[in-house]
Amino acid sequence: MKSEKIFKNLVVILVEPQGTINVGSIARLCANFSVSELRIVSPKCDVFSLDTKKMALKGFKYIVNCEIYKTLFDAINDCDIVLASSGRRESTAELKQDSICNAIKWIEGFQKINKLAFVFGREDRGLTNKELLLSQKIFQIDTNNNYPSINLSHAVSIVLYEASKLSNSANLNKNLKYEIASPAQIEICFSEIEKMLKRVGYLLNHTSNAKMTKFRTFINRAKTSKHELNVIRGIVHQINWALSNSKKN
Amino acid sequence: MKSEKIFKNLVVILVEPQGTINVGSIARLCANFSVSELRIVSPKCDVFSLDTKKMALKGFKYIVNCEIYKTLFDAINDCDIVLASSGRRESTAELKQDSICNAIKWIEGFQKINKLAFVFGREDRGLTNKELLLSQKIFQIDTNNNYPSINLSHAVSIVLYEASKLSNSANLNKNLKYEIASPAQIEICFSEIEKMLKRVGYLLNHTSNAKMTKFRTFINRAKTSKHELNVIRGIVHQINWALSNSKKN
Numbered sequence: 001m002k003s004e005k006i007f008k009n010l011v012v013i014l015v016e017p018q019g020t021i022n023v024g025s026i027a028r029l030c031a032n033f034s035v036s037e038l039r040i041v042s043p044k045c046d047v048f049s050l051d052t053k054k055m056a057l058k059g060f061k062y063i064v065n066c067e068i069y070k071t072l073f074d075a076i077n078d079c080d081i082v083l084a085s086s087g088r089r090e091s092t093a094e095l096k097q098d099s100i101c102n103a104i105k106w107i108e109g110f111q112k113i114n115k116l117a118f119v120f121g122r123e124d125r126g127l128t129n130k131e132l133l134l135s136q137k138i139f140q141i142d143t144n145n146n147y148p149s150i151n152l153s154h155a156v157s158i159v160l161y162e163a164s165k166l167s168n169s170a171n172l173n174k175n176l177k178y179e180i181a182s183p184a185q186i187e188i189c190f191s192e193i194e195k196m197l198k199r200v201g202y203l204l205n206h207t208s209n210a211k212m213t214k215f216r217t218f219i220n221r222a223k224t225s226k227h228e229l230n231v232i233r234g235i236v237h238q239i240n241w242a243l244s245n246s247k248k249n
Numbered sequence: 250m251k252s253e254k255i256f257k258n259l260v261v262i263l264v265e266p267q268g269t270i271n272v273g274s275i276a277r278l279c280a281n282f283s284v285s286e287l288r289i290v291s292p293k294c295d296v297f298s299l300d301t302k303k304m305a306l307k308g309f310k311y312i313v314n315c316e317i318y319k320t321l322f323d324a325i326n327d328c329d330i331v332l333a334s335s336g337r338r339e340s341t342a343e344l345k346q347d348s349i350c351n352a353i354k355w356i357e358g359f360q361k362i363n364k365l366a367f368v369f370g371r372e373d374r375g376l377t378n379k380e381l382l383l384s385q386k387i388f389q390i391d392t393n394n395n396y397p398s399i400n401l402s403h404a405v406s407i408v409l410y411e412a413s414k415l416s417n418s419a420n421l422n423k424n425l426k427y428e429i430a431s432p433a434q435i436e437i438c439f440s441e442i443e444k445m446l447k448r449v450g451y452l453l454n455h456t457s458n459a460k461m462t463k464f465r466t467f468i469n470r471a472k473t474s475k476h477e478l479n480v481i482r483g484i485v486h487q488i489n490w491a492l493s494n495s496k497k498n
Contacts, residue, residue: 021270029403031396058396101414142413143281147307150281150406151274157403158410164391165350 006107006166007116009036012156013075015131016122018044023063024055025153031059033160036115038062041069044122072119072131073187079117081110082183084135085155087126087148094213095132103139104162110180118159123152133213134183136220181229186219189229192236199243255356255415256365258285261405262324264380265371267293272312273304274402280308282409285364287311290318293371321368321380322436328366330359331432333384334404336375338397343462344381352388353411359429367408372401382462383432385469430478435468438478441485448492 012035017023023045030038040047047068053060069075076082083103091097098106107116119135121127132138141158143150150158181189194212197203203211219229261284266272272294279287289296296317302309318324325331332352340346347355356365368384370376381387390407392399399407430438443461446452452460468478 025400025403028400032392032399032403034393055400058398141410144283147280149306151277151304154274154278154281154403154406157399157406161390161407161410 006110007081007113009115010034010160010163011037011039011079011115011117012160013039013041013072013117013119014043014152015041015072015119015127016044017047017152018123019152020045020047020049020051021055022123022151022153023047024052024059026059026156027052027056027062027066028059029153029157029160030062031057033164035062035160038066039069039075040066041072041075043068072127072134073184076117076119076134077184079115079184080182081107081113081115081137081180082117082119082135083107083137083139084119084127084132085121085159086132086138086140087121087150088140094217095129095138096217097138097140100139100141100159100162103137104166106137107163107166116163118156118163120152120156120159129213133216133220134187136180136183136186179226181219181224181226185226185229186216186224189233189236190216190219192233196236196240196243199240255359256330256362258364259283259409259412260286260288260328260364260366261409262288262290262321262366262368263292263401264290264321264368264376265293266296266369266401267372268401269294269296269298269300270304271372271400271402272296273301273308275308275405276301276305276311276315277308278402278406278409279311280306282413284311284409287315288318288324289315290321290324292317321376321383322433325366325368325383326433328364328433329431330356330362330364330386330429331366331368331384332356332386332388333368333376333381334370334408335381335387335389336370336398337389338394343466344378344387345466346387346389349388349390349408349411352386353415355386356412356415365412367405367412369401369405369408378462382465382469383436385429385432385435428475430468430473430475434475434478435465435473438482438485439465439468441482445485445489445492448489 012026012030014023014026017040027038047063047066052063056063086097088097119127121131141150141155190212193215194203194208198205198208261275261279263272263275266289276287296312296315301312305312335346337346368376370380390399390404439461442464443452443457447454447457
């Protein structure tokens with residue numbers, strides 16, 4: 001933990017955690033691994049309980065300062081790079097996932113990330129597909145196929161340990177500098193695309209979800225930059241303008 | 250977890266654990282990471298309690314099959330490579346320690362280890378110097394210097410995760426084949442040396458501990474082989490023989 005980090009702020013986001021022991025343990029891990037912020041989306045337990053405090057020890061300040069959000073989208077709104085944890089074993093076409101090890105290598109391709117976030121789902125059923133797709137990278141922790149289900153706080157410990165290895169020294173190729181689009185920007189762009197595609201009749205309400213998922217996977221896989229995303233948005237706006245004007249004339 | 254492992258059996262040893270939640274969590278991790286055996290030295294809590302079972306889930310079989318030992322020396326007796334976890338920040342001349350990352354690289358220098366063991370100490374004060382010196386390698390997990398103290402079960406999760414990366418494919422240099430002396434062999438050899446050195450008046454009872462520690466550190470650092478250790482023992486036996494005979498004559 002000596003050299004300068006690729007990221008300025010490390011954010012841990014828990015979605016609907018159910019166990020006070022887990023939340024407390026994770027707060028302690030945040031202190032162990034110099035996390036900047038702990039954020040919780042709709043907690044399903046009393047995060048300020050005595051159990052949490054007992055487990056958090058010196059990490060209890062992360063609980064005291066913890067921001068509570070209604071949705072994951074709100075929680076990642078200001079984050080630049082977001083990775084989401086999956087308990088699934090296999091990638092699918094829509095939900096491609098990597099090992100945490102490869103995900104960390106992927107992060108090394110960026111420079112000076114302001115807010116790097118790791119998202120962890122519910123103890124019993126993880127994150128929904130919709131939540132997973134809000135991230136730019138989905139990862140899993142390789143475990144025994146006969147019993148892959150790892151406890152939430154232990155998943156967090158492994159991820160924070162791997163993230164602590166990330167340092168600027170790992171990335172000497174200055175040409176890789178890359179302003180990747182943030183999940184929030186992607187989300188806004190996609191809602192615009194979806195609206196427009198419905199407007200032109202390409203998408204129907206009942207099939208739009210599946211089709212949009214495919215587009216989104218592609219955008220994430222392509223490491224789309226802020227600039228590229230702006231180009232896409234420009235096209236969408238232009239199409240909308242043309243549609244409005246063609247109706248008028 | 251697909252390729253063949255450098256080690257045949259992975260053994261986790263806990264010395265005097267105090268918390269049932271920790272013991273249960275560690276049993277679950279044993280199942281997650283295909284550990285062969287969980288061993289416990291003088292547990293300070295009820296390892297068969299309901300709390301342990303609740304946390305262990307499918308890993309409870311590790312508790313059921315767990316061997317209990319009186320001393321760490323007994324627990325590592327049949328292990329070939331033993332690494333011990335330290336919560337200290339700095340190496341000292343006697344207790345040189347590496348990051349877990351480097352310790353794993355060190356293991357990659359061996360071939361087909363039969364029993365590879367990781368030892369973890371008490372929640373509040375870790376392992377004693379004497380216990381640390383029973384291992385061939387002492388490691389620590391790099392954490393925030395302001396709050397380095399990581400929970401026991403989270404330390405185990407990080408170590409097992411790192412160990413799961415070990416595979417034979419990592420070691421293509423067949424010349425490195427090396428029959429390292431086991432901790433039990435080293436221990437026996439050292440008690441013989443110590444006895445002999447006291448006999449010849451080189452060591453005094455009240456200083457022998459400190460001096461023997463220095464020798465031991467050297468033997469571990471040198472990656473002493475079984476053959477080399479046998480040479481040392483042969484010398485000791487010869488000296489003892491000569492001493493007995495010179496007395497008689």
